[in-house]
Amino acid sequence: MNIVIQTGNLPFLKEALASSSQKMRFGSEFCMYALPSIDALETAYNLTKDAGKDFVYVTPRLADGYMDTIRKHLLLLNDLGGATIVVNDLGTLHVVREFSAFRPYLGRQLVYTPSRCPWKEITEHQVSLFTKRKVKQIFYQTSLNYEPTIEFFKGLGAIGADVDWIPEIFPNLKFLSQKNLQVSVHLYSIPVAMTRKCHMARFLGEEDLDKCSRPCYTKAYSMNNELLDTSLYLHGNTVFKLMEPERKTMSQLVKQGVKELVLTMSPLTRVSSQTQLESLIQRLQA
Amino acid sequence: MAPINSYEGGVKVVDAGADEIYCAVQIPDIKDFVLYRGPSSELPGYEDLGRVVKYAHDRNAKVDLVINQPYMVARIEKHLRKHSRSCIDQGVDALIIGDFGVLSIAKNLNVEIPLIASTYLVSMNSEAVAFLEEQGFSRAVLERHLTLEEITSIVGSTKIGIEILMHGGGCSNINASCYLYHHQFPELINAQRESNTSTPCTLPFRLQNLNDPQEVSEEVPVMDAFEYCSICKLPELIETGVESLKIEGRTGSVWYQETTTKIYRELLDLIAAGRMDEYRKQLEELKNGVYFLPVPSDFYKLKDMWCWQNRCYYSPIAQAPYKTPLSWQTWTKQHFSWVQR
Numbered sequence: 001m002n003i004v005i006q007t008g009n010l011p012f013l014k015e016a017l018a019s020s021s022q023k024m025r026f027g028s029e030f031c032m033y034a035l036p037s038i039d040a041l042e043t044a045y046n047l048t049k050d051a052g053k054d055f056v057y058v059t060p061r062l063a064d065g066y067m068d069t070i071r072k073h074l075l076l077l078n079d080l081g082g083a084t085i086v087v088n089d090l091g092t093l094h095v096v097r098e099f100s101a102f103r104p105y106l107g108r109q110l111v112y113t114p115s116r117c118p119w120k121e122i123t124e125h126q127v128s129l130f131t132k133r134k135v136k137q138i139f140y141q142t143s144l145n146y147e148p149t150i151e152f153f154k155g156l157g158a159i160g161a162d163v164d165w166i167p168e169i170f171p172n173l174k175f176l177s178q179k180n181l182q183v184s185v186h187l188y189s190i191p192v193a194m195t196r197k198c199h200m201a202r203f204l205g206e207e208d209l210d211k212c213s214r215p216c217y218t219k220a221y222s223m224n225n226e227l228l229d230t231s232l233y234l235h236g237n238t239v240f241k242l243m244e245p246e247r248k249t250m251s252q253l254v255k256q257g258v259k260e261l262v263l264t265m266s267p268l269t270r271v272s273s274q275t276q277l278e279s280l281i282q283r284l285q286a
Numbered sequence: 287m288a289p290i291n292s293y294e295g296g297v298k299v300v301d302a303g304a305d306e307i308y309c310a311v312q313i314p315d316i317k318d319f320v321l322y323r324g325p326s327s328e329l330p331g332y333e334d335l336g337r338v339v340k341y342a343h344d345r346n347a348k349v350d351l352v353i354n355q356p357y358m359v360a361r362i363e364k365h366l367r368k369h370s371r372s373c374i375d376q377g378v379d380a381l382i383i384g385d386f387g388v389l390s391i392a393k394n395l396n397v398e399i400p401l402i403a404s405t406y407l408v409s410m411n412s413e414a415v416a417f418l419e420e421q422g423f424s425r426a427v428l429e430r431h432l433t434l435e436e437i438t439s440i441v442g443s444t445k446i447g448i449e450i451l452m453h454g455g456g457c458s459n460i461n462a463s464c465y466l467y468h469h470q471f472p473e474l475i476n477a478q479r480e481s482n483t484s485t486p487c488t489l490p491f492r493l494q495n496l497n498d499p500q501e502v503s504e505e506v507p508v509m510d511a512f513e514y515c516s517i518c519k520l521p522e523l524i525e526t527g528v529e530s531l532k533i534e535g536r537t538g539s540v541w542y543q544e545t546t547t548k549i550y551r552e553l554l555d556l557i558a559a560g561r562m563d564e565y566r567k568q569l570e571e572l573k574n575g576v577y578f579l580p581v582p583s584d585f586y587k588l589k590d591m592w593c594w595q596n597r598c599y600y601s602p603i604a605q606a607p608y609k610t611p612l613s614w615q616t617w618t619k620q621h622f623s624w625v626q627r
Contacts, residue, residue, distance in 0.1 A: 061460065063432060064411040064439045091413030094420075109408075109463055112357040112385070114321060116465040119474055134361075135319050143357035148390035193487070194463040196431035197511040197603055203493070203503075209604045223491040223508065227477035234493065234508060239459075239466075267497055
């Protein structure tokens with residue numbers, strides 16, 4: 001099982017490059033305001049290639065004002081020799097298709113996964129067990145488990161897709177592998193809700209997101225409401241639930257043809273150094 | 287564009303001046319699979335849809351069918367195909383679609399009918415709209431989290447129609463990226479009842495910094511960023527060049543659907559006629575009135591509920607409405623609402 005490290009800034013990337021992981025993801029998965037500068041992107045690409053590792057560029061959903069930036073980023077990567085691009089926005093997918101050097105990879109925001117929902121009971125108590133079972137069979141699929149949908153995205157050039165560590169969906173991932181779509185499973189953090197009106201920035205009093213001081217580089221919060229009986233976590237503009245990977249579910253993943261795990265370095269996963277990364281990688285590979 | 291969930295609602299909003307109405311119909315074979323909204327947001331059957339279509343068409347109003355399942359699975363494909371066909375047979379004018387799997391079903395019906403891209407397809411930029419146009423959509427509903435400048439820019443870049451939400455409980459999160467489903471989940475229903483809130487994103491939370499456990503904030507409605515109203519912004523919304531302005535509220539009462547449609551119709555007509563003084567005068571009356579609530583009330587004024595909290599559609603993105611303290615009058619009303627009863 002390959003472990004890919006995802007980072008959003010150069011200090012984290014430098015730590016990740018010192019680890020044994022052979023593939024680096026760089027960029028912003030959820031926040032358009034945290035897009036790297038073109039210089040940072042070029043540096044990240046060169047550092048990764050100099051270390052003899054693969055480079056993947058991660059892009060978020062974008063408003064119109066950021067499309068020019070992303071186009072410049074793609075032109076740069078095109079000149080540097082191309083890359084795999086994780087795409088979370090239909091507009092970016094549209095632009096990526098203009099370049100033959102890119103291999104689009106469907107990000108988590110383009111793969112609808114209802115079981116990201118934090119509520120445990122998915123139907124009313126009153127319905128029959130048979131109905132509950134039927135609903136669960138629908139609930140624990142992703143949008144890519146429907147053949148016309150997966151064929152649609154493959155027709156647009158998609159070579160892979162990001163999903164979450166939700167053990168109940170693992171049996172359905174085999175279908176994706178059988179359709180020759182590479183599957184990458186994100187460890188630990190499952191996005192439950194995402195906004196453009198960054199919840200964390202607003203809470204911390206940021207007034208202009210274009211000039212955001214990036215508190216998400218150092219902070220993450222647990223969010224608890226005792227009535228909900230579930231723990232949520234706030235990191236930047238996204239609310240997550242956390243899921244610890246287990247050994248038995250890991251072997252289940254291998255059987256479904258999944259070959260790649262994604263580990264994000266952030267205050268939420270509390271992985272910020274090469275030492276922490278290495279011990280985690282060792283544990284996961286064991 | 288007005289929402290309905292009943293034949294009565296259809297009659298009332300058309301009479302109130304809606305040019306277009308949108309609705310869903312219960313899908314008979316998958317009624318137990320509900321994520322966002324329950325059966326109360328849907329017409330009960332095809333016969334009701336047929337009556338709504340006839341009433342609307344007789345008065346030159348269009349009827350759009352919502353089939354925006356956020357995703358499609360093989361197990362419900364057959365039911366959805368049959369359902370779509372039955373609705374089209376009743377004469378609906380367009381299909382509102384939120385998933386590319388559902389789009390494939392709609393295309394395979396081999397019926398010439400306009401397709402509208404729902405907010406579930408998250409159109410936030412001109413390239414996304416161009417992509418949707420390539421896929422055969424003739425109109426796109428933009429995501430709420432945009433500015434007026436961004437909407438104008440998108441409208442100017444495309445040949446297809448652009449629709450925006452202008453009223454109703456808008457989402458704090460991006461619609462398609464929010465899995466805090468509102469319906470049917472017992473834990474959530476309990477928490478909302480106890481907290482006196484109506485949606486998960488208005489719930490208060492205890493926030494604790496993971497890397498500095500001493501940093502704790504209690505009772506923070508940290509996700510509460512929804513917008514509600516845009517009566518004051520109507521001239522600017524029209525200026526953007528959008529084709530359609532949409533009122534949210536399929537789960538609302540007939541009273542809400544009718545009065546909201548009527549108010550916006552009157553305001554839009556005043557603006558179209560250039561009677562701006564009357565428009566501004568009416569705004570002031572509305573703010574001191576008791577409009578836009580799910581049920582009629584003599585108690586809450588619009589300005590108490592929404593204006594003082596800056597719940598305006600298309601406001602600056604980083605605005606922090608939950609930080610605006612409630613006035614003591616509003617607080618008293620909220621906490622002593624039993625007096626009203």
